[in-house]
Amino acid sequence: MSVKIVTDSTVDLLPETIKELGITVVPVYVMSGNKTYRDGLDISQTEIYNRMLEGEQFTTSQPTPADFANAYKTLSKETDQIVSLIMGAKLSGTYNSALQGRELAQSSSNIELIDTKATSGALGLLATQAAEMAKMGESAGNIINSIKSYIPQVHIWALLDTIKYVLKSGRLSSASNLISGVLSIRPMLTLRDGSLWPASIHRTRNKGIEKLTELVKNNRNLEAVQIVQSVDLAEAHGIKEKLADFIDQSKIHISQLGPALGVHGGPGTLVVAIREKLSGIGTASPDETEDKKSFKLPSIHLPKLGFSSLH
Numbered sequence: 001m002s003v004k005i006v007t008d009s010t011v012d013l014l015p016e017t018i019k020e021l022g023i024t025v026v027p028v029y030v031m032s033g034n035k036t037y038r039d040g041l042d043i044s045q046t047e048i049y050n051r052m053l054e055g056e057q058f059t060t061s062q063p064t065p066a067d068f069a070n071a072y073k074t075l076s077k078e079t080d081q082i083v084s085l086i087m088g089a090k091l092s093g094t095y096n097s098a099l100q101g102r103e104l105a106q107s108s109s110n111i112e113l114i115d116t117k118a119t120s121g122a123l124g125l126l127a128t129q130a131a132e133m134a135k136m137g138e139s140a141g142n143i144i145n146s147i148k149s150y151i152p153q154v155h156i157w158a159l160l161d162t163i164k165y166v167l168k169s170g171r172l173s174s175a176s177n178l179i180s181g182v183l184s185i186r187p188m189l190t191l192r193d194g195s196l197w198p199a200s201i202h203r204t205r206n207k208g209i210e211k212l213t214e215l216v217k218n219n220r221n222l223e224a225v226q227i228v229q230s231v232d233l234a235e236a237h238g239i240k241e242k243l244a245d246f247i248d249q250s251k252i253h254i255s256q257l258g259p260a261l262g263v264h265g266g267p268g269t270l271v272v273a274i275r276e277k278l279s280g281i282g283t284a285s286p287d288e289t290e291d292k293k294s295f296k297l298p299s300i301h302l303p304k305l306g307f308s309s310l311h
Contacts, residue, residue, distance in 0.1 A: 003134040003143055004075045006084040007127045008063060008094050009039040010119045010260045012228045012271070017255070021131035026071050028094070028260035029061040036061075039260045048259040049231050049267040052165070058263040062094040068101025076109040081140040083112050085127050085147065087119040088194040112144055117194030120261055121226030121273030122156035124253075128224075129275070153223075153276040157199060157215060158189045159208040161268025188212070205268075209235075212272045213242050221276045222247045228271035230257040235270065 009027040011018075018025055027038040030048065037043040039060075048058065068084075075082055084102075089095035095115050102111045116126050126147055133143045163185060186208045190199040202208040216225060225247060229236040236254045243252060257269055 001079040003081045003083055003140045004079045005131045005134055006071055006082060008087055009258055010087045011123045011127050012120045012255050012258050013124045014255045023127055023131050024071050026063045026067050028063060030058055030259045032056055032058045039258055045256050045258060053267055060260055060263055062092050062097050065097050065100035065104050068098045069104035072105040072107050072111055076107040080109045082109050083130060083140055083143050085114050085116050085130055087123055088117040089115045090194040091119055112140060114147055117151055118154055121228045121271045122154045124226050125154055125224055125273055125275040126150060149278055156191050156273040157212055159212060159270045160187050160265050162266060163187055165266030213239060216243055216274055217246050219274060222274055223277045224275045225252045226273040227254050228257045230262045230269045231267050
């Protein structure tokens with residue numbers, strides 16, 4: 001029996017990709033008022049972002065252990081080997097839910113969990129690699145070893161169109177020191193060892209996009225690129241064209257940012273993730289800062305914004 005791949009809905013892959021690769025996705029919950037929606041099932045990305053633009057506030061919550069248990073039990077009818085790639089444990093409690101779900105499932109199948117230290121496009125690049133290996137008949141052990149080797153080779157950057165949605169959520173600490181004069185900036189964030197850090201800050205969106213493309217172009221060891229846009233897929237395609245001379249277009253994938261992360265970044269959030277070849281180490285690296293403090297999803301804790309200089 002072939003290995004089955006499970007992940008959570010922060011994976012931000014297109015529905016057709018998920019179907020084609022046979023990936024099982026456990027949804028994160030998105031909430032507004034007294035209503036709760038399953039990410040990707042009960043409400044569309046477009047509806048979420050339109051309602052946010054109208055002023056509605058959303059929050060998120062991790063899947064329950066029962067959600068993962070149900071997924072594992074269902075797949076256990078088809079296979080005895082399950083590999084579950086979960087968003088970084090430092091970002092959310094989702095990994096702990098998956099662990100508890102494995103115990104709750106009491107499955108006869110071998111269920112292996114991987115803390116990918118990733119999310120969004122970075123998680124997507126790892127999940128697609130695992131699923132492609134599973135389709136080729138690779139063993140669970142080979143898939144696990146490969147993904148663990150790839151985790152340090154995956155990098156991600158997220159450009160926010162505004163900081164107001166983080167402020168509006170009420171989860172930004174020391175907000176009183178930040179509100180004045182920051183709503184028009186475009187911050188860029190990155191993941192480092194599974195934690196979310198400030199990378200750079202930009203006066204205009206175009207400057208931020210230039211930085212994103214520069215980070216990709218500076219890498220000479222690219223294997224795949226994932227571009228994730230919340231509302232403007234044409235912008236994502238424009239970035240893909242700019243990268244045409246640096247990587248085969250077939251290795252650049254475009255998808256839409258789901259609400260699990262989009263409700264924190266807001267409409268206009270743009271994510272670029274890269275996966276480097278295992279044969280070497282690339283040169284791309286995020287603009288890191290000395291203020292190494294992070295925040296956590298879905299309950300975000302972001303202290304002082306120690307971004308590098310404004311561009």
